[in-house]
Structures are given as C-alpha cells and as structure tokens.
Amino acid sequence: MSILVYTENWDGKFKKLSYELVSYGKGIADMMGTSLIVISIGDVDQGELKKLGDYGSDKIIEVKNGKLNHLINSAYSSIISQVAEKEGATVVILSNNFTGKALAPRVSVKLKAGLVSGVNAMPSSTDPFIVQKKTFTGKAFANVKINSVNKILTLAQNSYGIKETENKARIESFEPQLSDNDFRTEVKDVKKVTGKVLLTDAEIVVSGGRGMKGPENWGPIEELAGLLGAATACSRPVSDKGWRPHEEHTGQTGKIIAPNLYIAAGISGAIQHLAGVSSSKCIVAINKDHEAPIFEAADYGVIGDVQKVLPDLIEAVKEFKSEN
Amino acid sequence: MKILICISNVPDTTTKIRFVNDNKAFDTNGVQWIINPWDELALTRALELKEGSGGKIEKVSVISVGSHGAEPTLRKALAIGADDAIRINAEPKDAYFVASQIAAAIKDEGYDMIIAGIESSDYNGSAVGGMIAELLSIPNVSSVSKIDVEGDNVVLKREIDGGSEVLATQLPFVAIIQKGVALEPRIPSMRGIMMARQKPLKVVEPVETESLTEFVDFSLPPAKAACKMVDPENMKELVNLLHTEAKVL
Structure with missing residues (x-):
C-alpha cells in the first residue's frame, strides 16, 4: 500500500x-x-x-x-x-x-x-x-x-x-x-502569459466590477495589483462586456479562487460571484452602495466611490511599503 | 458529423442552498432546474458549428441521466435547437455511474464529438466527460475555450495555467468545455419551444452499473463575522488593519 x-x-x-x-x-x-x-x-x-x-x-x-x-x-x-x-x-x-x-x-x-x-x-x-x-x-x-x-x-x-x-x-x-x-491529440501551438501574476497562484487578488464604469478606468486596479504583487480579476459582467479578458472572470462559472486577500472594487457581490471568491481568507469590499451584498461576505468594507477610494488606498499602500 | 452534448440538470445558480433529512439530502423544494451553465454554452457552440457547416454536421443530440423530472430541462435543450434527446431513466448516483450509463447508451451511436461541461454547478465533480472518454477509449481535451471545425478537422483552444494551447485531435473525442466556447447561451425562441414538443426524446433504461462514491451529509459554511467598516477618508487605517489584524499584508 x-x-x-x-x-x-x-x-x-x-x-x-x-x-x-x-x-x-x-x-x-x-x-x-x-x-x-x-x-x-x-x-x-x-x-x-x-x-x-x-x-x-x-x-x-x-x-x-x-x-x-x-x-x-x-x-x-x-x-x-x-x-x-x-x-x-x-x-x-x-x-x-x-x-x-x-x-x-x-x-x-x-x-x-x-x-x-x-x-x-x-x-x-x-x-x-x-x-x-x-x-x-x-x-x-x-x-x-x-x-x-x-x-x-x-x-x-x-x-x-x-x-x-x-x-x-x-x-x-x-x-x-x-x-x-x-x-491521438496533438498540441500545435502554445501561448504563455508572461510577466503577470497568475490568478490561480496569487496570494493577493485585486478585482474590479461594473462599478469601475469602463475598461479605461482599470489603471488604479492594475497599479494596486502591481504594488501588492497581486493578480487582477473581474466580475462576470465585466468579462461579458469585454472590458477584461474572460481569464480574469472569477465566480461560479469563471475561476474559483482562494487567495489570502481579495480586494473587490465596485463589485456588488452577486451570489454567483461570491461562490467563486468566498474561500478567500480575507475580503475587502469597496462599493458606494452600502446595501451591496458584497458587504455580507467581506471582512472589511469601505463605502465610497472606487474612483476616489482606490487612489487613496494606493497612496496608503505605498506609504506602508516604504515603512516596512 | 454528429455531436452529442451531455446535459446535467442543476438548480438555478441563484438557488439558496438548503438541506433536509438531517443534512443528508439537498432540499429540492421550490428549486428551479436549469441546464448546467457550461452545458448550455456547449449546446450553443454545437448549434453554431452545425449552422456554419453547410450540412456537414448532420445532428446535435443531447443526453442526460435523470428521472422523469429532468425532462423539462431536455425539452429546453430541444427548444434551444438540439435535434433529439436521450434520457437515461435513472437517478444520477455519482460521476462514475453517470459516465458509465452515457458510455453504454452511446457506444454504437457513432457520435464524432461528445461535449461535456467542465463541471456541474451542483456537485462540482468535473469528472463525467473525462470518464466517458476513458470508458470509450477515445481521446479527450479538457478546459476547452474554443472549438472550430475546419474541413474534417477539429481545432481546439485549451486553457492552461498561465496561457493557452491550440490542439488538433482525432475523432471521435470528448471535449470538456469551459467559459469562452460561446459568448452567451442561446435562448429558446417561441418557434423553438413549439417545435421542441415534436422532437424525439428517447427514454432508455439504465444498464447495471455501480457507483463508487456516495454523499454522507452536507453542511453550510460557518456564518461570517460582521464586516468591519472603514472610513473611506482613512485608507491608512485599512492598510493598518490588513497588516496588524488580518495579517495579510
């Protein structure tokens, strides 16, 4: 045996x-x-x-x-x-x-x-x-x-x-x-993503939802992810609209992830989304709607506009990184 | 070419999950049943391929293992556009049981492409497609996000950790699909719903086979502690909490 x-x-x-x-x-x-x-x-x-x-x-x-x-x-x-x-x-x-x-x-x-x-x-x-x-x-x-x-x-x-x-x-x-x-199957071509933290490997994931309002607003998500050595993710509507590639979709029909820290920006937290991220050790939710279901799943919540909160969070992380 | 889609009949994805019988069984009370989301994408892509094939793909069939109660889900698949349906008249016990039933029912039916979803949204087994391939001794390609038919060849895109691959495969084979194969699941039209009533739905009796696993009981995740709210003007405090309290920074 x-x-x-x-x-x-x-x-x-x-x-x-x-x-x-x-x-x-x-x-x-x-x-x-x-x-x-x-x-x-x-x-x-x-x-x-x-x-x-x-x-x-x-x-x-x-x-x-x-x-x-x-x-x-x-x-x-x-x-x-x-x-x-x-x-x-x-x-x-x-x-x-x-x-x-x-x-x-x-x-x-x-x-x-x-x-x-x-x-x-x-x-x-x-x-x-x-x-x-x-x-x-x-x-x-x-x-x-x-x-x-x-x-x-x-x-x-x-x-x-x-x-x-x-x-x-x-x-x-x-x-x-x-x-x-x-x-009987043959691999003809391989494409590898380089220089990015893989969603399934990441200890920290920064994720954006519909509240980000458009693909042009993803700069702060990417900047925060870069600072934290994190992967980027998104909710289903975001990948369905083509704002982000579908590989980033986390949720019931997308990727199921369990990072140590999941930061959800502008994600309301539909039950299908939560199914994909609820095993995260710590969830931070940033949303302007205090009734968004994401706050029921989150450990820490910030009620506010992502466009304003994210840049402040980036500054605070920079300060933290310089001190530690 | 003939395509078969394996359909799992699952609770609507917004269903509140509850259990009965001392937590030994899923509470089906008031549950809306749907086609497993991945299977629906598989069916949508198969129909797109058939329509674009100039008659080369002659048939798209659907198959499911389930009791009479699973028929509305198969009828919906017919309404979306499948040509015919097979229901194996048995309660699905485990993945091995389901795969054995499907393999036995289709082994002489000459399907060239068998498509299954990467998992079912209820028991998340991720097993039936691969098991069918092994039982029929045919190749399978998993985590497929794109299927194209070019002449007599099938070309597939497979997602891997950190990238993707393009594959060719001999036929027959099993494709295990995930998100990406079709953008949006097709919705049945009124005409489709009318036509579905006339389409063949064959009921076959199960073969003798065993199941290898069984569910003992279920539980719900422990309730989460209340969310701690942080002042949006004080992101320093959030970073501090993540560092000292949650210990994730």
Missing part, C-alpha cells in the same frame, strides 16, 4: 501548489501508516525534484520522454495509473486545477477508483474513507464516502497549506508503456 501524488511542473519548476499537494499526501500517508510517492512527468532537473522531499515524499518517480512535453490526457493518465499499480498505491492525489481535472477522471476509470474532486480537508476517517469537498460551487460542503478499494482525490488549491518535513526522498525513474493510441 502507498499514497501517490501527481504534480505537474511549469517549465521544469514546481510551485506552491505542488508542495501543498505533497504536504496533503504526507498527511494522508501518516493517517494510513504508509509511504508517500510523488510522480513527476516531463523535464525537471534533479535539484528541483529533490525539493519534493522537503514536504514528506519518500520516493520521487520521474518519467521523461520527449513526447510528453505537453499535457496529453490519455498518455499522462496512463502513466499515472501504471505507476499507481506498480507501487500498489490505493490513494492517488492530484490538484483540482485544469490539469488535475483533465487527468483524474481517466485515472479513476483505469483504476476503478472512486473520485472526489475539490477536497478541502484531511479525510475525517480512512476506514471507511470519508473526505470533505465543496459543493454548490462553494455554497456548501459535503462529506463523501469512497466505497472502492482504490481512491482518487483532487485537492482544492490553497485549502491545506504547506508543511515541511525532513527530506528522506530518493529519486527513481520509470519507463511507461505507451502506444500510439495514447497520442
């Missing part, structure tokens, strides 16, 4: 979410009294791989193959399943991000492993195996029981945190069995 965590890499590097996944896997391995194996697919150097050991991985399995430079769902899920079988892993853990959502269902069928997506806590028991997830897009939680022997979980980002341990990891490589059938 063992626990298997899959983490992707971004141009050969791991991220906080990788370490969070490993930490979470370590927690389950300890609960079940077993070892933790982490699998990495693609080109990652030994030093970077070794870092996964800092969070409790006993063994790190690397799979390198020139055909695996892009995510190919069939091939990747096949590799993860092969490693799970070889290592006798009964619990497989992935992120609940795009990649995890792409792979977990296929791995679930291959291993006949009951899948719980978007778990946000340690299992409350491992026999029977019961774990909590978010449902109704963050409006509720559910405890889900997995009845199959094999189990697969995808972890909601920023829901567990990072826990360092003594590094005892060893690195092994694995040669998967792949066929042409695993490569």
